[in-house]
Each structure stands twice: as structure tokens, then as C-alpha cells.
Amino acid sequence: MIKFLLVGLLRDRHRSLFPVTVVSLGVILTTLLYSFMSGMMNDLIDSTSRFDSGHVKIMTSAYHELENQLPNDLALTSTGSLLASLKKSYPGYDWTARIKFAGLLDVPDENGETKSQSPVFGLGVDLLDKSSHEVERLNLRKALIRGRLPEKPGEVLLSDKFARKLALGLNHKVTLVSTSSGGAMAVQNFILCGTVEFGITAMDNGAMIADLSDIRFALEMPDGAGEILGFNKSKFYSSENAGKTAADFNGKFFNPQDKFSPLMLTLEDQNGMGEYIQYADSMGFIIVGIFLIAMSAVLLNAGLMSGIRRYGEVGVRLAMGEPKGHIYKTLIYESVLIGILGSFIGTSIGLLIGYYFQQVGFDISGSLRNSSIMMSNVLRARISLTSFYIGFFPGLIATTLGTALSGIQIFKRQTAQLFKELET
């Protein structure tokens, strides 16, 4: 009997090839859609963490309150000992200090007179220390357009667009005018050694990247830092792990009474990223949900159609003395088989294509030209554990449900009525 049914399934393309194809296509699309959604989300988290938030970030709570104003007078002091204990207590993270600053960039001519001037946003990061991962983290080598990376104190990078706007050539002197941590005016000369472009619009409009120790010197904050960032050594942000680390750290180091004690925030605690992630999650959920409903409707319909097509067969099998329940069961088994096969093929192909776009990605810089979101210009898919079942189970369930419903349609009718339809 089982052989008999399998033979029928294989020979009848309307029962096998067609539904398997429909299920596969639906599952491929669902899997891909989900992978791209999580790829985009991952990308956003990734670039935000690299350039701004870290996976976790330590600031004084006073600095945190006014973070947008880059209040370096409220920055952390004696970061050397703090970094040492961080490295010891949380070895799963890579720790690094940064100073964000704002000021004016002055370009003098041969006589020392101002040739051009522009406001600048800057990042003091650990570029020269051999053990630092900042160069890779900020992707500086790839971002380099002209010149080279800083190799000795006093050298800086500017975003390429910005340098062109100021008509600045390589090895030209630039002067940073800013405010020291003590509130006085700070003036420091640098040499432009290279220009960069990150492909992140927010960073490409007017940024300066300098070595941390130069900025410490310029802003008179020896051993100080606006923030200390922590990056999970696995390279991936884990909400759970970051939350635990922050709770543990704050329990030991943070004193709510003392506005200058260090406070650790996770990526989600910063810049509304948590809400954004939640929003994106629920958007993803909704989009995939709508898609699933559409796919289920198609599969349901396909199931109904094939059920109606099989009225004749069902009538004959009933007349031969096969019990209704048995026929119903075999119809369901068939659809489970179809569902598993289609979902398996669909998931495999979906994952394969997804994997390709995870590795290669495609360029969407055209549509992001004016965006200030910290998102890279290459859209990538991301295969996660969920990608393996987000299409599979709906594919299987929709197929089975379609058959179950069409089966009920058949059996709600009087047996004799099925034969009326046989006769016409």
C-alpha cells in the first residue's frame, strides 16, 4: 500500500513536482528575506559598535549625561589602572580608550596665515601601539585613499572629502583649535599623512583621526579618556553577555553618588540602539510574517486545488472500500512528505544564496548617498540559526494545513455526492 501511494506520488507531477516547487520557492524567499534583514541589522550593529558605541562602553556618568557635547572636562582619569583591571576581570573583551573631540581645523599658508578653516569632528584612537586593534577595527587600511597611516606622533588622517574641500595636500600642516579638559584654549599642530573614506556617510563628511596620545597631549588630559570601549573577542555582539558584563562591572566600580565614577553601558543602552534593534526585530518579524501568510495562502490554495483535482480518486478509493479516515491519513502523509522535501530543498538553496551574499554582498552606495546612518554601503545577508528554520517550518505547516483543509472539504460532503461528481 505504501509503495502504491509512493508510486502514485512520483508519477503524478501535479502531486509531487508542482507542490515541491511551490514550497521550495516560498521557503527560498522567506529564508533569503530573513537573512537579508538580519544581515542589515548585523551590519548596523557592527558599524555602530566599531565607530561609536563598542559592544560595551565605559564613561563617567557626568560625561554620559552630556555625551553629545563631547564634554572632555568630565572624562575618565587614570585610565591606565582601570584598563589594567578590565583586562584582568573581563578577558573575553578587548578594551581600548578613545577620546572624541570637536574643534576648528585651521589650514595655514606658507606665512602662517589662515588659508582655510572648518569645524571638525575628531577621534583620538590608539593607532601607534602595536598591540592595539583599532586600525583593523576602524578598517583604516581599506579606507585609505591617499597617503599612508600615521606612523609617528603628530601625524593625522582626515576624511578625503573633507581634505579636498579644504584644498589640503598630503604632508601639509594643519592646526587643531579646541578646548582643553581644563577649559582653556588648546592649539596643536599636526601633519596630514593620509586621507580616508569609510563608506559611511556620517564619517566621511568631516572627520579627523589622530593617535590617542597626541590628543591627550593636546587636550591636556594625561591618562584620561572620554570613553573606554570593550569589544567581544568573538567579534559578535551578544546582548546577554554584554548585559552581564555591564551589570558586574557597575556593581564593582560604579557609585551613583559619585558622578565621576565609571559607568558601563551596553550597545543597546546607547543612542536608542536598543529600541532600534527592537524596532528592527519587530519590523523583520512583521515582514517575514506577512510573507509567511502570503506563502501559506499560496500553498493552502495549491493544497486545495490538488484536493479538488483528486475528488475522483477519493471517490473511487471509497467505493473500493478504503475507509475515509485512512484516505485522509494518506493524503496528510503525502503532504508532509512534500512539505519536508520542498522545505528542505528551499532552505538549502536559500541558505546557499544567503551564504553567497554574506560573503560577497552587494553594493547599495547609490541609494545611501545622503544618509547619515552608520551603515556600510555593502548590503550583506547574514545566516543565523534562525535562518535554518524560519522557512522550513512554515513551508511544512502550510503544505500540511492546505491538504488538511482541502481534505475536510472533501469529507464534509456526503459520500454519495462524491459519486455524483464522478458521473459528470
Place this chain on the structure above:
Amino acid sequence: MKGSEIIKVHGLIKDYSMGKQSFRALNDVNMSVCSGEFTGLVGPSGSGKTTLLNIIGALDNPTEGDAVVLGKDVNSLSQAEGALLRNESLGFIFQTYNLLPVYTVYENVEFPLLLLKKSKQERNEAVMKALEWVGLTAKAKSKPNQLSGGESQRVAVARAMVKLPKIVLADEPTANLDAANSHNILKMMLKLNEELNTTFIFATHDEKVIAYLKRKVVLSDGKIIDDITLN
């Protein structure tokens, strides 16, 4: 050769509800059939032939009265018991053949035996014998769409006969066949009736069929108006 009574219908009423109204398709039908009969329910279109045949075949329930088939009251059978009765004792032949299109002739005829859980060897013997009766052993591997109408109906006869049922119910079996094929099929069924003592009940208004019948039960507007034993 007439044997024991195997079908007894008593006070049978069948109402079809059509919205608020209902339509009486069978109105107090009483009849009995003995084993080995070659009987036809005849009458004009709409007289209730198919309805009566379906009730006897446990495919439909009467509104009132009872129909006892092989000692079983079809009205009180569960769905599964009805299926068992059809499986073990009844063979059906339809106007439109109703072969399963994806299966070969052999597999179509084999199907009732699969339901009866016969062994492979038993199945093989029975299928080949049934195909021999209808003269289609050469077409065993063909698909239904490669057969003529006459051949298709012969396969349907083989499928109904393969399990050697006590009763074969045939609803307008010749309606889609030409004269030559009709006679061919009827001769075959008559032969099986005589050799195997299988009871045949037809629903028909085809004169060609009526000419072969040994008994004619005439229906009109849901009532039996005549019951004639022939030759």
C-alpha cells in the same frame, strides 16, 4: 440458479433536502434480491435508480426504512463498517470507468486486493485471472489514457471482479460505449454471473442492457411500479 436472499429493502424512503423544501427520490420501496441474480433497476431519468443503488452499496443512507445487505443493515453501519462491507463483498462499475489515471491497468485492478491485504503472490494470480476474463492481459502495463472506452470499462469490470465479490453494482455501465462494446461487456458480465454466481444489479435505461437482464425492476417517480422476471 437462484439462491438465498442477500439483499432486502423494506419501506425505503429517501428525501433530498433542497433548502427549505425536500424532494422525495424514493417513496416506500420494497424489494429483495437473491444471490446469482442478473437484475436491472430500470426507469426514466430521475426515477431514483442511482439513489437506490447507492443505498444498497452503503454509499448513502435512507431517510426511512431499512436496507439489509448480506445480513447487515446499511443504515446502522459506521463509516468504517460500510467501508469493510464494500471492501469485502461489493464491486462497483461506473458510467465513466473511473480508473486511477497515474496507475497501470495492472495496478488499477490490483488496488482492491491491496486494501484486502492479500499477499503479493495472491494478488498477482488474481489480477492476471481477472485480466484474462476481460481479455486484457496484453494491456497490463498500459496506462488508462492509452485505452479505448471499451477497454477502460473492461478494466473497470476486472477491478470490480478481481476480489470475487458477492455483489456487483453497475450504474449505467454502457452509457459511454458504442453498441459493439456494450454487447461485449454485457456478455462478459453474464458469463461471470453464470460461472462465478456473482450477483449483478444494474441501474440503466439502455435497451441493450435490458435485453440481457433476467429480472427487471421498473421504477417511476421513486416507486417500484413493476417487477418482471424475464426468460
